Each structure stands twice: as C-alpha cells, then as structure tokens.
Amino acid sequence: MRLLRHLLVFGIWGSAVLSAVLLAFAWDLPRPEAALATTRRPSxxxxxADGRLLSASGDLYGETVRLTDLPAYLPGALMAVEDRRFRSHFGLDVIGLARAAIANWRAGRVVQxxxxxxxxxxxxxxLTPERSLRRKxxxxxxxxxxxxxxxxxxxxxxxLNRVYLGSGAFGVDAAARLYFGVPARRVTLWQAAILAGLPRAPSRYNPRTDPGAAMRRGAEVLAAMQDAGLITGRQATLEGERMAVPPRPSGDAGWFADWVQADLAEDYPGNGDLVLRTTLDLRLQALVERRLEALLSGPGRAAGARQGAVVxxxxxDGAVQAMAGGRSYRQSPFNRATAARRQPGSAFKPFVWLAALEGGAGPQDTVSDAPLRLGDWSPGNGQWASRGEIxxxxxxxxxxxxxxxxxxxxxxxARTVAAVAMRLGVEGRLPAHPSLALGTGEVTLLGLSAxxxxxxxxxxxxxxxxVTRAxxxxxxxxxxxxxxxxxxxxxRAAMMRHMLEAVVRQGTGRAAAVAGRRVGGKTGTTQDFRDAWFIGYAMTRAAPLVIGVWLGNDDASPMEAVSGGTLPARLFHDILQEIPP
Known part of the structure; x- marks a missing residue:
C-alpha cells in the first residue's frame, strides 16, 4: 500500500515537472496554423553595386503538387534516404535516434x-536554423x-512542396524546373534521386554549383532505394549511368549570383520577396571575364592552361567586386574561386614570413638559403643559386x-604558421609538416585572397x-x-607590404608591375606546374584592391612551364592597368 502511495505521489509530481518543462520549451512556439497558411516563398x-539589375529569380515556387501527381519513385527516394520508417513512426523515430547515437558514439563525432x-x-x-536544445x-x-x-x-x-532545395528553390516542382527544366511530375528516376539527395545539404549538393557532388549524392540515393527494395540493382546502375546534370543557361556573373544566394534560407528566414543590393561592380566583372578569356584562348591555350579563376x-571590408569562377559559366557553373581547393604553392609563404615577424624578426634580418635536409625530405630551390645568408x-x-x-x-x-594563416581567414587542410612553408595545404582562391x-x-x-543591403x-x-x-x-602589416612590394619590384612577380602604381603580391607554383597563382593588391584612390588569380586544369594535369610569375602575374597586370588609379 505504501509503495502504491509513493508511486502515485511520484507520478503526480513527475507529471507536474514534465508539464512545467514542456511549458518552458513551448511558451514561445510559433502558431502552426499561421505558418501553414503561408503558401508563398520569397523571390x-x-x-x-550601382543598383542596376543583376539577376532575378525565375519560377522558384512551381506548382503545388499532390502525391498522385508525382511518379511514385520521387517520394519513395526521399523516404529511402531520409526516413524509411516514415509511414510507421509517430513523428520521432526511436530506432533511428538510437542508431544515430550509437554511430556518433563510435565515431567520436556527429556522423548521423x-x-x-x-x-x-x-x-x-x-523554426529558425539555430542549433540548441530548446530548438530540438x-x-x-x-x-x-x-x-x-x-x-x-x-x-x-x-x-515536398515546402522543403528548401538550393538556389532559392522551395519545393520539388520549383527545383525540378530550375535544375532540369521539367515539372516534378515528369522527372526521371535519376533526377528524382538527385532531388531527394538535396535536403541534407542544399548548398553542397547543388546541381548548379557542383554537378559532380550532386550526382555522387544522387548515386547514394539510388543505392538507398535499392537497399529499401524500391528498385533493382540493374535499375540503380542504369540510372547512375544516365545522370548528366544540364548546364545552367549563362547569365551575368553567374558564379557570383550563385555564391550570394547559397545561404539565403539561413541568412533571411521567413517570407516575402527579397531584393538584395550586392557588391558586384559590373564594369570590373566584365573586365575580368574578358581578360581571363583572352589569356586562356591565347597564351594559356599554347601552354596547356585550360581553366582559371579571378576574384x-x-x-x-572584404566586399567582392568581381568573381569569375572559371572560363565559361555556361559550360561549367562549378565555382573554382570558392569551391575548388588547390595547393597554393609559394603564395602561402607570406604567412610564414608574418609568423617570423611576430617572432621578433625584421625584413632586413638574414636567413640561410643553403641546401637543407629534414629526414627523408629536402626542399629544392629551383634555379636559385645559394648565396649563404640573405x-x-x-x-x-x-x-x-x-x-x-x-x-x-x-x-x-607548421602549427604556428597554420594558426597565423587561419587567424587571417585561410580555411582548408593545412598539414603539420615543414612542407607547409611551400604551400602544400589546400585552400580556395577567395579565402586566400581575402x-x-x-x-x-x-x-x-x-x-x-x-550583399550590402536587403x-x-x-x-x-x-x-x-x-x-x-x-x-x-x-x-608588422607595413613590413609585410614592404616585402610584398619587393616581390613585384625586383622578384618573381615583376610581370605584375604596372608603371606608376603601388603594387604588392606573391607568386605561387605547385609541383609539375599543376597550379599557378598570383595574389596581389594595388592601392587606388577609391580603395585598396586585392586581385587573386589562379590558373590550372580541373583534372590537375600539368601545364607547360606556367608559373605564378608568368601568366597569372600577367593577367593581374592586364586587369589592373584597366582599373583607374
């Protein structure tokens, strides 16, 4: 009897505490009916930068679709990869939560x-994208x-009608029209797989910005459908072979527009049409595109340099005024300025020099240039003849x-130098090895330029x-x-400017010099001439500008003796000479 009484008291108090906890979490919940009544998402x-129209979203909303309108494999693909027990659970998947917890515990990090x-x-x-216990x-x-x-x-x-699927598209019909040019009711099996793979990371798997990643994710969805018994192994194989994301029709500054819109749902949650004033200078953008194409179609072609990027x-303040993520947006919307991670070669060296300055050295202090061996590794100096102390x-x-x-x-x-680079905004894989001094990490052009x-x-x-105004x-x-x-x-920033200007005045970056202009920068070349960089700055009356250039090939095939001091420095020069001082 006493036990029953204790259990009853415990149950009452437990219910009261649970109710209080739920009330604490629920007091500021939005009104679900009001949110459901909204049917339109922002254009x-x-x-x-000067207010001229850069681009306008198309039909990003599409039609409201019913399940009966869609091929069965579209919702089937979504459930196969996102929630296989959707039809049986009550809103929370206890089995899935337990499986994810075990996988995360075994990995020591969140993997599921x-x-x-x-x-x-x-x-x-x-809700907002905030990550917190209250939100969960x-x-x-x-x-x-x-x-x-x-x-x-x-x-x-x-x-299916509300999920955000990248590039401003909400719902499967809008995304199908945007990425494949067809309504959702007419998507093929492989197209459905790509759409179903987008909710996990709409920016990362976006077919417009990274077709390769989108198709790899689509293949994962096809495998999940096969595992769930929705399609056969032969179907999965055939549909994987048919995948071919169509290129997006070209538009002004397509790479820049995609980059600006990549995180719209997170940056501007809610409803209403959006008008964004950007930082893009249309004159500089046209100049960059024209000069890059001229170089690649002329001396670049002769030297086996098929691609390039400029920012x-x-x-x-970091306002991006021009961005070319490749040679032709129509042929390849992949953004080599923001998404490609390549070794910067000697363009990484300024962070080594800055670390040395912060350790007490000065530009006129000396360092040995003699041969050096560290275990099995010995860095070479190319054509440089040792002078002893320089x-x-x-x-x-x-x-x-x-x-x-x-x-x-x-x-x-290496760890100290990597910390210096990251402090200035460099992101990427930076090895804890002395070879980091020679730029063996992997960075993006935009990150390095910034x-x-x-x-x-x-x-x-x-x-x-x-974006400057929304x-x-x-x-x-x-x-x-x-x-x-x-x-x-x-x-120390002044010391770095002095040394970087010496690179252009008398060193490897002489091809970047423009008469009468104050210019500094650094060249970078990777092994076998696979990547060639010039990252530099120029002082103008309007503002100091950083211009970053990368040349190379998507398959990392070597160029013919293209170093950072040749074609990239020349392209920097050609662009800068058309910018008013």
Missing part, C-alpha cells in the same frame, strides 16, 4: 542524424502536433624554399561578402556581416 532579385521527415518539416515550417525540443513538440493534425500523405505533400575584393626581404622576393622552411621552424613550426587583404589594409582581417516587402532586413577585426599589428 530573389539581385542588384549590382536521427531527424524524421516530420521533424524536418517542423523545422522548415516553423520545440521541433519534437511540433512534430507531434503535425502527426496529429495531418495524415502521412498530407505531411509528405507538405514536405577582386575591397581590402577594407635578408628576409630577398628571400620572399625570390621565393627561396630553403629559407622559407628555416623561417617556419624558427617561428615555431587573407591578403590584411596586408593591404593595415592589419585587419576581413570576411568576403557579396529589402523585403519594402522593409530593410539585417544583413549578416562580420566587421573587420585587427589581426596583425599595424607595424
């Missing part, structure tokens, strides 16, 4: 998620509400490898951005932006 209009389609729908309809609990509460309010077919239709940004300024100007490795070791090693801005602007780290329904919105942060002591 996007991009304006150039356990969210159901209903939870994803709750998040997309009602609210997501679960709303998932329960949705399961009670709608049938499984209705939930699936809501999801121009304002060194004061100044840091000379060593950077002539890109002396053995001096760079010695400076890296004197500054504290890091150079701190040398030109007096020591401030900037974050590349492309408006929705005649109401100004907050634009996510990171203010420049002082990351280098101004006197």
């Amino acid at each position: 996007v209009t991009l304006e150039a 998620g356990g969210s159901t389609l209903t939870q994803q729908l709750a998040k997309n309809l009602f 609990v609210q997501e679960a509460i709303l998932a329960f509400w949705l399961e009670r309010r709608f049938t499984k077919d209705q939930l699936l239709e809501l999801y 121009i940004l304002d060194a004061r 100044t840091l300024e000379q060593a950077l100007a002539h890109s002396v490898n053995t001096a760079a490795v010695r400076l890296l070791r004197q500054a504290g090693g 890091a150079y801005a701190a040398f030109a602007n007096g020591g401030y780290r900037v974050s590349p951005h492309g 408006e929705s329904a005649e109401r100004l919105l907050a634009v996510p932006m990171t203010a420049p942060q002082l990351s280098i002591a101004p006197e």
Whole structure:
C-alpha cells in the first residue's frame, strides 16, 4: 500500500515537472496554423553595386503538387534516404535516434542524424536554423502536433512542396524546373534521386554549383532505394549511368549570383520577396571575364592552361567586386574561386614570413638559403643559386624554399604558421609538416585572397561578402556581416607590404608591375606546374584592391612551364592597368 502511495505521489509530481518543462520549451512556439497558411516563398532579385539589375529569380515556387501527381519513385527516394520508417513512426523515430547515437558514439563525432521527415518539416515550417536544445525540443513538440493534425500523405505533400532545395528553390516542382527544366511530375528516376539527395545539404549538393557532388549524392540515393527494395540493382546502375546534370543557361556573373544566394534560407528566414543590393561592380566583372578569356584562348591555350579563376575584393571590408569562377559559366557553373581547393604553392609563404615577424624578426634580418635536409625530405630551390645568408626581404622576393622552411621552424613550426594563416581567414587542410612553408595545404582562391587583404589594409582581417543591403516587402532586413577585426599589428602589416612590394619590384612577380602604381603580391607554383597563382593588391584612390588569380586544369594535369610569375602575374597586370588609379 505504501509503495502504491509513493508511486502515485511520484507520478503526480513527475507529471507536474514534465508539464512545467514542456511549458518552458513551448511558451514561445510559433502558431502552426499561421505558418501553414503561408503558401508563398520569397523571390530573389539581385542588384549590382550601382543598383542596376543583376539577376532575378525565375519560377522558384512551381506548382503545388499532390502525391498522385508525382511518379511514385520521387517520394519513395526521399523516404529511402531520409526516413524509411516514415509511414510507421509517430513523428520521432526511436530506432533511428538510437542508431544515430550509437554511430556518433563510435565515431567520436556527429556522423548521423536521427531527424524524421516530420521533424524536418517542423523545422522548415516553423523554426529558425539555430542549433540548441530548446530548438530540438520545440521541433519534437511540433512534430507531434503535425502527426496529429495531418495524415502521412498530407505531411509528405507538405514536405515536398515546402522543403528548401538550393538556389532559392522551395519545393520539388520549383527545383525540378530550375535544375532540369521539367515539372516534378515528369522527372526521371535519376533526377528524382538527385532531388531527394538535396535536403541534407542544399548548398553542397547543388546541381548548379557542383554537378559532380550532386550526382555522387544522387548515386547514394539510388543505392538507398535499392537497399529499401524500391528498385533493382540493374535499375540503380542504369540510372547512375544516365545522370548528366544540364548546364545552367549563362547569365551575368553567374558564379557570383550563385555564391550570394547559397545561404539565403539561413541568412533571411521567413517570407516575402527579397531584393538584395550586392557588391558586384559590373564594369570590373566584365573586365575580368574578358581578360581571363583572352589569356586562356591565347597564351594559356599554347601552354596547356585550360581553366582559371579571378576574384577582386575591397581590402577594407572584404566586399567582392568581381568573381569569375572559371572560363565559361555556361559550360561549367562549378565555382573554382570558392569551391575548388588547390595547393597554393609559394603564395602561402607570406604567412610564414608574418609568423617570423611576430617572432621578433625584421625584413632586413638574414636567413640561410643553403641546401637543407629534414629526414627523408629536402626542399629544392629551383634555379636559385645559394648565396649563404640573405635578408628576409630577398628571400620572399625570390621565393627561396630553403629559407622559407628555416623561417617556419624558427617561428615555431607548421602549427604556428597554420594558426597565423587561419587567424587571417585561410580555411582548408593545412598539414603539420615543414612542407607547409611551400604551400602544400589546400585552400580556395577567395579565402586566400581575402587573407591578403590584411596586408593591404593595415592589419585587419576581413570576411568576403557579396550583399550590402536587403529589402523585403519594402522593409530593410539585417544583413549578416562580420566587421573587420585587427589581426596583425599595424607595424608588422607595413613590413609585410614592404616585402610584398619587393616581390613585384625586383622578384618573381615583376610581370605584375604596372608603371606608376603601388603594387604588392606573391607568386605561387605547385609541383609539375599543376597550379599557378598570383595574389596581389594595388592601392587606388577609391580603395585598396586585392586581385587573386589562379590558373590550372580541373583534372590537375600539368601545364607547360606556367608559373605564378608568368601568366597569372600577367593577367593581374592586364586587369589592373584597366582599373583607374
């Protein structure tokens, strides 16, 4: 009797505590009925920096589809890869959560998620992308509400019509029209697989920005469908072979427009048409595209350089003024300026020199350029003839490898230099090996160029951005932006400018020099001439500009003696000479 009484008391108090906890999490929940009543998602209009129209979104909303309108393999593909027990669970998949928890525990990091389609729908309809315990609990509460309010077919239709699938497209019909030029009811099996693979990471698997990643993800979905018994192994193989994402019709500054719109759902959640004033300078964009094509079709073709990328940004705040992510957007919308990670070669050396300066060295201090062996590794110096001791300024100007490795070791090693580069905004895989001094990490052109801005602007780290003003329904919105942060002591930034200008004045970057202009920069060349870089800056009356250039081939095949000091430096020169001083 006493035990029963204790259990009763415990149950009462437990229910009260649970109710209080749920109330605490639910008090600020949005009204689900109001969100469900909204049927329109924002259109996007991009304006150039001067207000001229850059691009306008097409039919991003599509038609509201019913399950009966769609081929069965489209919702089937979605459930196979996202939520196989959708038809049987009550909003939360206990089995899936347990499986994900075990997989994450074994991996020591998050490698699987356990969210159901209903939870994803709750998040997309009602909540922000914030990652917190409160958000997850609210997501679960709303998932329960949705399961009670709608049938499984209705939930699936809501999801298919509302899910964000990249490039401003909400819903499978809008995405099918955008990526494949057909309505959702006419998509093929492989197209359905690509669409079903997008919700996990719409930006990463976007067919417009990275067709290869989209097709690899589509192949994973086909394998999941085969595993779920929805298609045969032969069907999976045949559909995988048929995958061929059509190129997007060219438009002005397509790479820039895609980059700006990649995170719209996260940056501007909610409803209403968007008008975004961007940082793009149409005159500079046209100049970059014209000069890049002229170089690649002339001397680049003769030297086996088939691709290239160029960015121009304002060194004061990181505003991107021009971006060419390749030779032809129509032929390849893959953005080599933002998505391709390549070894920068000696273009990485300024971070080694900065680490040395921060360790107490000065531009006129000396370092040995003699041969060097570290275990089984010995960096070479190319055509440079050893002089014994040379100044840091000379060593950077002539890109002396053995001096760079010695400076890296004197500054504290690869980890210290990597930390300096990351402090300025370089992101990528930076090996903890002395070869880092020679640029054996992997970086993007935009990230490396933005890091150079701190040398030109007096020591401030900037974050590349492309939007300065956002408006929705005649109401100004907050634009996510990171203010420049002082990351280098101004006197050391001045020393770096002095040495980088010596590179152009008397070193490997002489081809970048423009008469009467103050120019600094660094060349970079990787093994077998697979990548060639020039990252430089120029002082103009309007603003200090950073211009980053990369030349190479998508398959990493070697070019014929194309170093950073040849064609990339020449392209920098050709672009800069047309920019007013």
